[in-house]
Amino acid sequence: MDALVPFLQLLVLLLTLPLHLLALLGFWQPVCKTYFPYFMAMLTAKANKKMEKKKRELFSQIKDLKGTSKKVALLELGCGTGPNFQFYPPGCKVTCVDPNPNFEKFLTKSMAENRHLQYERFVVAHGEDMKQLADHSMDVVVCTLVLCSVQSPKKVLQEIHRVLRPGGLLFFWEHVAEPRESWAFLWQRVLEPTWKHIGDGCHLTRETWKDIERAQFSEVQMERQPPPFKWLPVGPHIMGKAVK
Template identity: 40%
Template sequence: MTFFMHACAFFIKMITLPLHVAETVGLLSFYKRVFPYVMSKCADAYNDKMNDKKRELFRSLSKFYPTNGPLRILEVGCGSGANFGYYPTGCKLTCTDPNPHFRSYLEKSMAKNDHLVYDSFVVASGENLQGVEDNSVDVVGGAFFFMEHVVSDPSSWIYFLQHVLQPLWYYMGYFCETTRAIWKDLEEAGFSDLQLRHIHPPLFFMIRPHIVGYAVK
């Protein structure tokens, strides 16, 4: 199956070669503007299916309130603000995303969720958060909450299709990866406490395998 999977993935890579060339020369920059619109339309459907899981996850935020002042949250990869409705009243929110065109969608989400205090929007990837001050937040700082799609079990057809279709998904999902075993990075990161569960919500098969939980530094 491994040889067949790699052969199929190579075929998809050949099909997407024009997209790779277009990205290299900057012709896909227009999709950077389109992608936030696509994600904002998908957010409601995602929340409908993940509502119970999100409520359960973010209920744990109460454990990390400081002794004085509001709970300060840093959301990495905020997108259109799909999580805002799940945060406790009075939280101070800093958002980051590598795509600057999410700003207008974030502003709409903040207007709908006026129980939060909107601090700032920083254009940055999760790998480079130098624009966020050290010790300036309580969650993703004191605690790291996550709900993320991951690679499936190697014995499954979803695993096979994730690897075969990843070259195409990379462009459809604005450089999104479906073949990462992120839980391994979390397990090896040396957190003092890691609460992690694998779930399979009723989502599109490419992003169906999820991990959910939180880690304490």
């Protein structure tokens, strides 16, 4: 089965040759950075309808951190358009980090629609280097559909661990690779080189659960779920929390 992958990758490359040429010449990235927020706004709205119950259940645990007067300092990493804001409990102080500055206008709109939150700031940065954020400054970090597209999941998780206070929580929801011996995994390998251009660096074959389990959290709770959209090549999802 492995022998088929290079042949099929070449076939897909030929079928999508203009896209790869634009990327090679450096013209595609600016286009992608502009259109991608609109694509994500549409996709995450649909995903929220399918995942609403699970997301409410996951993020309801943030209330357990909240004292009588203390507000929860929450960092959303790879915040995108802010589709998770509606699920956070009242009073959270939200800091957003994303490497794409084109998301800021979407965040402004999302915050205007979620007045129960306190919007701190939007930081343009990659998850591997969040030097603008102090050590132990966050009670909660949220990371949804992010670790698929970063350069180094390991470094991002190290940064998350750094900014979380002791006892702080990481909430995650990520898509991961299909089982290695499956035909679905073969097609993920075939499509990945092209999909990374379409999905702004998104990898289809990452086994992200391994990175989270190795990231020196004191406790990890995780469950696997089927993908919300069968028409996309992304595989099953993992959802859960990790305790520093």
